[in-house]
Amino acid sequence: MTLSNTEDEYGYIAKIFHWTIAVLIIGLLPVGLFMGGMENSPLKFQIFAMHKSFGLLVFFLGIARLVWRFISPPPDHLESHARWEVTLAGAAHFWLYVCIIGMPLSGWLMSNAGEFPVPFFGIQMPTLVGKNESLGDLFYEVHEALGFTLLFVLALHAAGALKHHVIDKDETLARMTYKTKGLVLPVLIVAILGLSYAASGAAMLFGEDDEEEAAVATEKPGIPASAENAMPAADTSILPKDGWKIVPTQSKLQFQAVLYGSPFTGEFQEFSGIIIFNPDDLANAKADIRIDMKKVVTGDADRDKNIVGAEWFDSDKFPESRFVSKSFEKGGENNYVAIGDLTIHGVTMPLALPFTLDINGKTAHMKALATLNRINFGVGMGEWEDGKTVGTDVKIAIDLTAIQ
Ligand code: HEM
Ligand code: HEM
Structure with missing residues (x-):
């Protein structure tokens, strides 16, 4: 047997490509199907990261395999193969190549569109498409549809190979394993052992999941009950002197967190508040902002x-975050610092928030950036606390337009 394909046998290189990709794909399919339904935990993200890394490995090997196929064309079909067998096998091989490239590519695009990390064994892959929720859903559908057709075509493909080996007793399987007939079986046994090894690795990971889940029920920091923090609603209908009203359609309250080394952004869609501010009367300035x-x-x-669930914002229990100013200080021109208390997740911490303010007639434009440590507010504790899966620092970007 040679490195290259010959007229009647696959060479070493084609065989190594075929069986490595086969083992990887047969492992990726069940892991892909099960991981989506797992409880949200760092382990789930580790399994996603492994799925993505091995999936990308299939992508790179698949491209190399196609290049090699071009350089060294596959052997001719056997004389004994019927016309319909040749057509069916050709169609199956074509679709298997579509899946070898299409599955990883759709996974990559789906993750990009959802602003999720795409790690290749620790290396972040470049972003192919920007954040776009409907595109993310579309690529998920493609990934899922390719996955199910792959399962079907693969079953047909393997059944065909076995039919040729067991019923027709021809060399179809032998020339993709080992031409010496006696060696077909040992080679297949090694391949099957490899597969069961991969499957048991996956099962072990899922087994660990139960232990991890038990560990989730760890203590949360002393968080005051939400009722104690209930505050009267801010009435913005009547504006006092120097009062400003936030224009929601022209305002944004965003945050950026890091998942597995890759940032994602989120937005608080509803917030309101009272702002009393006159640059010449800072002593009487006041801000009271509430976030849904x-x-x-x-x-x-x-x-x-x-994110709104019990492990993170726990929004059922703590439906509101609030910033209440105590005093304001002036920095440089148009620069101020709001000093006050920030309450998130029922925990109140002091906050000094530097911001810029441009007042243009009756419209004011305020911008601020801050970095908060989520642990201080008891957000994402237990197994999330170490910050390895989701970073502990969260950036906040405030961009408000208010009218007088
Ligand atoms: C139990 C598993 C498998 C068995 C027994 C098997 C068997 C074979 C055999 C015997 C051939 C040669 C066919 C011929 O000469 O006409 C072949 C080719 C091929 N197999 Fe598999 N296979 C398996 C899994 C897979 C998997 C998982 C994939 C990828 C998704 C795959 C993709 C292909 C492709 C694309 C070819 C065509 C190679 C070419 O000529 O370029 N196979 N397979
Ligand atoms: C040949 C390679 C791959 C195969 C065979 C494969 C297979 C699968 C399968 C069968 C599913 C389950 C779909 C469902 O929920 O019905 C899945 C889910 C998923 N795959 Fe892949 N995948 C591959 C590569 C990738 C790559 C490279 C990425 C990302 C870079 C990726 C990301 C995902 C994600 C994020 C999900 C879960 C979607 C969810 O449940 O929310 N996959 N994969």
Whole structure:
């Protein structure tokens, strides 16, 4: 047997490509199907990262395999193969190549569109498309549809190979394993052992999941009950002197967190507040901003659901975050610092927020950037606390337009 394909046998290189990709794909399919339904935990993100890394490995090997196929064409079909067998096998091989390239590519695009990391064994891959929730859903559909057709075509492909080996007793399988008939079986056994090894690795990971889940029920920091933090609603209908009203359609309250080394942004969709501000009367300035913690969007429906859940904002228990100023200081021109208390997740911490303010007649434009440590507010504790999966620092970007 040679490195290159010959007229009647696949060479070493084609065989190594075929069986490596086969083992990887047969491992990726069940892991892909199971991981989506797992409880949200760091382990789930580790399994996603492994799925993506091995999936990308298939992509790179697949491209190399196609290049090699061009350089060294496959052997002719056997004389004994019927016409319909040749056509069916050709169509199956074509579709298998579509899946070898299309599955990883759709996974990559889906992750990009949802602003999720795409790690290749620790190396972040470049972003091919920007954040776009409907595109993310579309690529998910493509990934899923390719996955199910792949399962079907693969079953047909393997059944065909076995039919040739067991019933027709021809060399179809032998020339993709080992031409010496006696060696077909040992080679297949090694391949099957490899597969079961991969499957048991996956099962072990899923086994660990139960232990991890048990570990989730760890203590949360002493968080005051939400009722104690209930505050009267701010009445913005009557504006006092120097009062400003936030224009929601022209204002943004965003945050950026880091998942597996890759940042994603989210937005608080509803917030309101009272702002009393006159640059010449800072002593009487006041800001009281309230944020609805149930209206958070991050560009992915699953992540949106998780983020308001008990492990993160716990928005059912703590439906509101609030910043109440105590005093204001002037910095440089148009620069101020709001000093006050920020309450998130029922925990109140002091905050000095530097901001810029441009007042143009009866319209004011305020911008601020801040970095908060989510641990100080008891957000994402237990197994998320170490910041390895989701970073502990969260950037906040405030961009408000208010009218007088
Ligand atoms: C139990 C698993 C598998 C068996 C027994 C098997 C068997 C074979 C055999 C015998 C051939 C040669 C066919 C011929 O000469 O006409 C072949 C070719 C091929 N197999 Fe598989 N295969 C398996 C899994 C896979 C998987 C998982 C993939 C990828 C998704 C795959 C993709 C291909 C492709 C694309 C070819 C055509 C190679 C070419 O001529 O370029 N196979 N397979
Ligand atoms: C040949 C390579 C791959 C195969 C065979 C494969 C297979 C699968 C399968 C069968 C699913 C389950 C789909 C469903 O929920 O019905 C899945 C899910 C997923 N795959 Fe892949 N995949 C591959 C490569 C990739 C790559 C390279 C990425 C990303 C870079 C990726 C990202 C994902 C994600 C994020 C999900 C979960 C979607 C969800 O449930 O939310 N996959 N994969």
